[in-house]
Amino acid sequence: MELTIVNQMLLEAVTRLRDERTDRSLYHVLQGKRSATSLQDAHFYELEPVFGMLPFKRETFDRLLTELERQGLIERDTTLRVTEIGKAQVAAPFLIDDLGGELRGFSITLWKRISLLIQTLVCLEQRITFVPIQQDVATKEWVRQQIKHIPNRKQWLEGIHRELRDALRQLSDREATLISYRLSGLKTGLSYPQLQEQLDSDTLSLRLEFIMAWRKCLRHLNETSIILQLGSDIDQSKMTQSAQKTWEMLKRGQTLDEIAHRRRLKKSTMEDHLVEIAMYSDVFPLGQFIGEAEWNEVKQVVNREHTYSLKRIKAELTSEIDYFQIRIALARTRWEET
Amino acid sequence: MEAVLERYFKYDRFRAGQKEIIESVLAGHDTLAMLPTGGGKSICYQLPSYLQPEGLTIILSPLLSLIEDQVMQIKSRGERAVAKLTSFETREEKDDILQHLHRLRYLYLSPEQLAVPFVKQQLRQTTINLFVVDEAHCISQWGHEFRPEYARLGAVRKELGNPPCLALTATATSQVEQDILAGLMLSDPTVIRHSVNRPEIQFIVEQVEPDQKDRALTTWLTKTERPCVIYTTTRSEAERVARMIPNATHYHAGLETEDRQLIQQQFLHDEIECLVCTSAFGMGVNKGNVRTVIHYSMPATIEAYMQEIGRAGRDGKPSTALLLYAAGDQRLQHFLVDKQYAPTLWIDQLFAARAQNEAIDVTEKRLRLDGEDPAYRLLKAQLLDGWSRETIIKWQESRKKIRLRELMQMTNYIESTSCRRGFILNHFDEQRIIQDRCCDNCGNTTTTTHAKLKSGGVLDWERRLEEVFFSSADSV
Numbered sequence: 001m002e003l004t005i006v007n008q009m010l011l012e013a014v015t016r017l018r019d020e021r022t023d024r025s026l027y028h029v030l031q032g033k034r035s036a037t038s039l040q041d042a043h044f045y046e047l048e049p050v051f052g053m054l055p056f057k058r059e060t061f062d063r064l065l066t067e068l069e070r071q072g073l074i075e076r077d078t079t080l081r082v083t084e085i086g087k088a089q090v091a092a093p094f095l096i097d098d099l100g101g102e103l104r105g106f107s108i109t110l111w112k113r114i115s116l117l118i119q120t121l122v123c124l125e126q127r128i129t130f131v132p133i134q135q136d137v138a139t140k141e142w143v144r145q146q147i148k149h150i151p152n153r154k155q156w157l158e159g160i161h162r163e164l165r166d167a168l169r170q171l172s173d174r175e176a177t178l179i180s181y182r183l184s185g186l187k188t189g190l191s192y193p194q195l196q197e198q199l200d201s202d203t204l205s206l207r208l209e210f211i212m213a214w215r216k217c218l219r220h221l222n223e224t225s226i227i228l229q230l231g232s233d234i235d236q237s238k239m240t241q242s243a244q245k246t247w248e249m250l251k252r253g254q255t256l257d258e259i260a261h262r263r264r265l266k267k268s269t270m271e272d273h274l275v276e277i278a279m280y281s282d283v284f285p286l287g288q289f290i291g292e293a294e295w296n297e298v299k300q301v302v303n304r305e306h307t308y309s310l311k312r313i314k315a316e317l318t319s320e321i322d323y324f325q326i327r328i329a330l331a332r333t334r335w336e337e338t
Numbered sequence: 339m340e341a342v343l344e345r346y347f348k349y350d351r352f353r354a355g356q357k358e359i360i361e362s363v364l365a366g367h368d369t370l371a372m373l374p375t376g377g378g379k380s381i382c383y384q385l386p387s388y389l390q391p392e393g394l395t396i397i398l399s400p401l402l403s404l405i406e407d408q409v410m411q412i413k414s415r416g417e418r419a420v421a422k423l424t425s426f427e428t429r430e431e432k433d434d435i436l437q438h439l440h441r442l443r444y445l446y447l448s449p450e451q452l453a454v455p456f457v458k459q460q461l462r463q464t465t466i467n468l469f470v471v472d473e474a475h476c477i478s479q480w481g482h483e484f485r486p487e488y489a490r491l492g493a494v495r496k497e498l499g500n501p502p503c504l505a506l507t508a509t510a511t512s513q514v515e516q517d518i519l520a521g522l523m524l525s526d527p528t529v530i531r532h533s534v535n536r537p538e539i540q541f542i543v544e545q546v547e548p549d550q551k552d553r554a555l556t557t558w559l560t561k562t563e564r565p566c567v568i569y570t571t572t573r574s575e576a577e578r579v580a581r582m583i584p585n586a587t588h589y590h591a592g593l594e595t596e597d598r599q600l601i602q603q604q605f606l607h608d609e610i611e612c613l614v615c616t617s618a619f620g621m622g623v624n625k626g627n628v629r630t631v632i633h634y635s636m637p638a639t640i641e642a643y644m645q646e647i648g649r650a651g652r653d654g655k656p657s658t659a660l661l662l663y664a665a666g667d668q669r670l671q672h673f674l675v676d677k678q679y680a681p682t683l684w685i686d687q688l689f690a691a692r693a694q695n696e697a698i699d700v701t702e703k704r705l706r707l708d709g710e711d712p713a714y715r716l717l718k719a720q721l722l723d724g725w726s727r728e729t730i731i732k733w734q735e736s737r738k739k740i741r742l743r744e745l746m747q748m749t750n751y752i753e754s755t756s757c758r759r760g761f762i763l764n765h766f767d768e769q770r771i772i773q774d775r776c777c778d779n780c781g782n783t784t785t786t787t788h789a790k791l792k793s794g795g796v797l798d799w800e801r802r803l804e805e806v807f808f809s810s811a812d813s814v
Contacts, residue, residue, distance in 0.1 A: 118806070118807070122806070122807060128607075129414050129606075130414070130603060131410070131599050131602045131603040131606065132410070132599065133596060133599045133600060133603065134596065134599070135595050135596075135599060137431075157807055157808075158807075160807075161803065161804075161807045161808075164803060165800065165803055168799065168800075168803070173799065176799040176800075177797050177799040177802075179799075180799040180800075180802045180803040180806065181797065181799065181802055183803070183806045184600065184603060184806065185805075185806035185807055186805060186806060186807070186808070186809065187609065187802065187805045187806050188600055188603040188604040188607055188609050189600050189806075190600065190604075191587065191593065191597035191600045191601055192594070192597055193577070193580075193587065193588065193593070193597070194587050197581075198797055207594075
């Protein structure tokens with residue numbers, strides 16, 4: 001069965017959820033909701049690459065799942081589950097691993113910047129009025145600031161053109177087409193519905209193909225290229241700002257109680273922060289939260305039962321380990337493996 | 339004045355009616371101006387600001403998209419002292435704007451924002467040169483686009499110390515005109531009414547069998563000039579029709595933001611010849627050379643029709659407005675009218691909940707009412723204003739009747755066998771006129787023999803990349 005790219009990706013994502021999470025959980029991960037649960041789902045179930053990368057409207061998400069269901073590839077109960085037929089469609093290399101959600105929208109932000117900067121400079125050079133291709137305030141403000149620092153526009157444009165052309169030559173024709181036909185300047189980029197006919201696909205899949213192509217293009221650029229330089233300040237950290245603050249204070253030697261008191265955080269919020277730190281930080285004082293024996297037991301249960309469901313793990317444990325400790329342990333298993 | 343027009347707006351002369359309106363505004367008179375769509379309304383309130391030493395021009399506008407477009411256009415002509423207050427701005431952005439009102443020349447707001455006490459309070463402390471109400475017909479219950487929030491604008495203007503007011507609308511019957519004057523409490527107003535007639539546009543209606551519409555459209559496309567805008571009622575229809583026509587594309591509010599911007603830009607730069615869209619397209623899109631506006635299905639009112647065909651021929655050159663009609667087209671419009679008002683079931687449920695003293699937010703959740711649904715929003719506003727069940731039902735019934743009457747007028751236009759231009763002028767209480775290139779009923783329309791629509795070329799990414807950066811754009 002030939003699946004569209006968007007459906008293939010959804011199927012891969014559902015498969016990784018191991019029949020343990022609901023469609024709502026998946027929806028939030030795809031939206032990139034920075035809540036403790038969604039961050040944890042993305043981390044535990046290897047869905048970091050899709051985090052925030054398929055921000056469908058609710059109706060679209062439902063429609064796509066219904067499609068997969070009707071094709072007999074998934075089942076929707078209290079949890080989302082891939083069927084045997086569905087499983088047969090999923091094999092490495094997985095498409096979703098090319099989306100780059102672990103960089104928290106880095107490639108998309110960089111695209112917005114580059115595309116608006118090119119359009120603005122080309123149109124200023126030629127003195128033609130234009131409709132800004134990007135509408136979000138942050139990008140527009142960034143471009144406004146950048147323009148001031150580009151003394152020789154003509155030269156700059158020639159440089160960017162060369163960089164793009166050389167990088168795109170390393171890509172397939174289809175990938176290069178997707179990128180050059182989305183750019184605007186003297187010619188205006190094409191909408192996904194316009195490209196859809198010529199590239200024989202659907203708009204949602206094309207958007208995902210575009211992201212993958214753009215990421216590939218970025219990989220073919222030199223570290224010192226103008227394009228990559230323009231993205232050097234984009235925030236790629238996975239930790240929420242609030243958790244980062246807690247982590248900073250911890251590293252400065254403050255105790256958990258002090259931090260909670262100072263920042264007026266509830267116990268549960270502090271725990272969420274600690275789980276985030278355990279998930280994303282290369283160092284973590286695991287011993288402070290869980291003993292060696294307990295930590296080993298959690299790992300054994302996870303491997304034996306092949307699960308990340310807190311409830312199921314808790315039920316299998318013999319020693320007294322609370323949910324917070326289980327979460328911390330799970331968060332660190334990823335680091336142990338690598 | 340001409341020097342200012344040239345310097346800031348890059349026009350060498352005023353269009354009919356503009357100068358009169360600006361003079362009235364500069365003299366400090368309350369002014370009601372009726373200019374046809376495409377008549378250059380925005381210059382009437384943007385220009386005076388450059389002739390006044392200080393002070394803020396605030397502009398009330400009913401649609402976010404309209405505000406967005408206007409702000410964008412002002413910025414693109416190099417004016418930075420402009421801001422907007424809508425539901426899009428964050429709290430911080432709003433605060434920042436309100437703290438620095440003295441730095442601004444223009445401030446756009448939705449009527450909802452003007453109702454916010456803090457906004458009013460800040461505005462009271464600044465000098466307001468001009469209080470502009472765009473699309474002023476929204477104030478009239480008899481108008482086709484009545485908006486309850488507009489009804490309070492008169493009172494708000496008083497609270498702001500009665501700054502001079504300029505009310506603008508494209509189309510108003512005399513009933514609506516009276517409502518605007520009273521609603522905004524204009525004192526001794528100057529009323530400037532420019533004819534709604536657009537002599538450069540010829541009117542054509544073709545009645546076809548429902549299954550022959552596509553064929554009729556294709557035939558007409560070979561006989562009319564482009565660029566061309568085709569209006570449909572629904573999004574899916576826009577998509578379907580666009581697929582049918584070579585090198586056409588669709589535009590509606592369901593597109594992603596980036597795609598919407600791309601299409602607007604393509605259209606402005608003559609990179610597409612045919613745009614198939616819903617009424618979401620057009621607000622503030624300033625393109626002079628649209629030659630033809632085709633309605634694939636009937637609009638709801640004559641006013642809306644005039645608004646949409648007004649996008650043709652803004653450069654003053656001969657243009658065409660064509661309407662395709664098949665028996666039964668009214669049904670969809672009927673349905674849309676019904677959808678705009680809350681069903682009796684909701685009214686009963688909400689009143690029952692109110693009798694139990696349930697908070698409205700709780701009721702909303704329990705009944706799963708969509709806070710974004712205009713029908714529900716309207717009902718909620720009336721409920722909170724203390725309207726009784728009977729008043730609401732009666733009001734809704736009378737609104738529906740007005741809408742259906744308007745739809746009937748549109749049908750009459752379609753079925754009319756006498757001069758169509760005369761029919762429209764009569765609708766706006768104007769005298770009929772006789773002219774060349776008038777309408778199909780007068781029998782003096784012109785058509786062209788046109789080359790076939792070009793289809794899109796072969797994709798070649800490397801050439802395309804060149805074209806984006808360097809070579810000058812060939813028009814299609």
